Amino acid sequence: MGRKMEWAGLANHMGGIPRKLVFMAVGAFSKIVATRLNSTSVHNANTLIxxxxxxxxxxxxxxxxxHMSTLDDPVMWGFKGFPIFNAKLARWVLAAEDICFNNTVLxxxxxLGKCIPITRGGGIYQDHMNEALEHLSDGAWLHTFPEGKVSQEDAPIRRLKWGTASLIVRAPVTPIVLPIFHNGFEKVMPEKYFCGRRPPFPLCNKNVNIIVGxxxxFDLPRMRQTxxxxxRNLSLPTIGWPSISPNEMDEAAQRCLxxxxxxxxxxxxxxLRIFSKSFQAKGSWGSWSD
Structure with missing residues (x-):
């Protein structure tokens, strides 16, 4: 299967004007939701910026x-001081194909918003994952939700999908990996607000907290050897993953890594989740507070 509408995501598409317009509009929406309709506090924002x-x-x-809600991205980037209107600096993000790419307009x-469609169940070597890898190879910024789906429960981080790890391993230059935890978006956009549905618009007067780690x-050479x-001591069923360099790692080794x-x-x-609870208890946040 070919890459869906990849040409629209190119920086030079129509001189870059449609992309700039989208980022101006989405950036304004994110700023309003994050800092005007709600209160967003960020710890260690300077590291991310x-x-x-x-x-x-x-x-x-x-x-x-x-991943707390369908609004996490882009609204989590709408806090004070973040360059959300700069399309050139903006992140690429993995987005569910069945939600964000189910018709031509969407x-x-x-x-245009630098989203890469990911097919649920399509595996970590699907073509759009290779597209994400190409952006990392160009030195770009990529954001992922490695849990793989929205969860609005106040619970420990679940087992992560392996797609993000595969990108780290396969990138020609090992990316800087920055973990982030947030809460409050589950109140801004609850999954079951009325009759089991999300609200038509973001809710107001909620507190959003973002912890940047x-x-x-990653010592990848040592981790590969381990x-x-x-x-070698495992007997696992295979599903046909390709061998990857260096060391021509087979499927079993890739799984371990x-x-x-x-x-x-x-x-x-x-x-970070545990750290956020201590800050919430103290009512104290650093770096930026909106």
């Missing part, structure tokens, strides 16, 4: 967060 604006040339940024809009470090050694990386990310996100 610095990495978005000033990371080394050619080094990709991969942000990961929990597909065109979300493509510190970049994670995964290869561990996989992706599981290890995913667990490291999940642990970091869970630490």
């Amino acid at each position: 610095h990495l978005v604006q000033s990371r080394p040339s050619g080094v990709p940024l991969l942000t990961v967060s929990n 597909s065109y809009f979300f493509r 510190e970049p994670l470090e 995964a290869i050694s561990t996989s 992706y599981a290890t990386i995913s667990e490291q990310i999940r642990t970091a996100m869970e630490s």
